[in-house]
Amino acid sequence: MSEIEERRRDFLKCMAWAGTGALFAFNGGIGSSIGLDQALAAPLRRTTATPFTFVQLSDSHIGFNKPPNADARATFREAIAKVKALPIQPDFIIHTGDVSQLSRDEEFDDAEQMLKATGLPVFFVPGEHDMLDPDGGKAFLNRFGKGSKGAGWYSFDHKGVHFVALVNVADLKPGGMGNLGAEQLKWLAADLAGRPSSTPIVVFAHIPLWTVYADWGWGTDDAAEALKLLARFGSVTVLNGHIHQITQKVEGRIAFHTARSTAFPQPAPGTAPSPGPLKVPAEQLHSMLGITDAMFVRGHDRIALIDSTLTT
């Protein structure tokens, strides 16, 4: 094999693990998700109910250019190419934050242009990296948060499913973790009030809405108040990013799921001195190829999440 070919193969391997996204399918209120690569290989089976799908992309960190990824733009472009290649096109994309590395206009602009190539609507929530302009998040909101409230929260309905976009990266408190704040919680209570408990709910926010690892700030201080409001609903799916790895948990009728980044992986909780980028050696990339699948399975009234990786 020529050196160039080897480099190309390594590059593609890198793409395979970094250029990820998750595809979600709704079928009569039951959510399921599979990895994009798997979706490409095995199209979703049609059922009697009309399914719809959407894709979650997260933590694109456009502008990141350090080990283990010298070009986060390239890996994001790869993730988007996978979305475009899906045999069943999703109805829309959600981006769960850290669109940019440093909230620079050119970073936001590049992300926007790349996403436009899908021709799909995209719904955003900001990550803490999107709040770094001098006005503390206005650059993001002006571009991606039109019509949103407060720091960028909003909701919408799609084919019987209620989607709620929450912001937990604004006005963070010293010593704390993610934060929703009283104003947003009040809005959430009003937003959910009057909706039948049978309405499937999807909540998305950047930082996990449950405490994955407090020492690294991987949680949201006042998430419990939001979850209390969601507890009466029969099917709630919470989608987050921030930690650049798949984690899942089911609590009552609420299924939690975090997505991989399209830019770089982060260490598992407590396995490194800090949550900084996991500098994966090239020879270990192989074991991290592909993307992690997540499948939502509902049995009785409970939704469980089962994850698997493409390498297994």
Add this chain to the structure above:
Amino acid sequence: MTRAFKILTFQGSVLLAGILTMSVVADMAKAAPAPPAAAVTIGNFTFKAPVLTVKAGTTVTWTNGDDIPHTVVSKDGVFRSKVLDTGDHFSFTFAKAGQFGYFCSLHPHMTGTIIVKA
């Protein structure tokens, strides 16, 4: 330091020559001592001197050694850095005595305190 030394040397020669008035010499004497400085490195998502005690008038400089951006933000609104990318630094001069808690507004579990003594 080099600049301060030059000023001192210059001041000394001025005194010996006796050319300038006393008031001018007094002004120069005030400017002469090197301003006290201290440094806080940011690494592994921590401030590498979580509690730092300095004398009033000290300029503290924070430098980000992580490959992820951070900020240095006073809990009481006394100072606030722009985003510090890798290698970027931020300085603030603590003129008055007191206790100044601060944190990283991106990763708020990162906290530190500067204690300023008169």
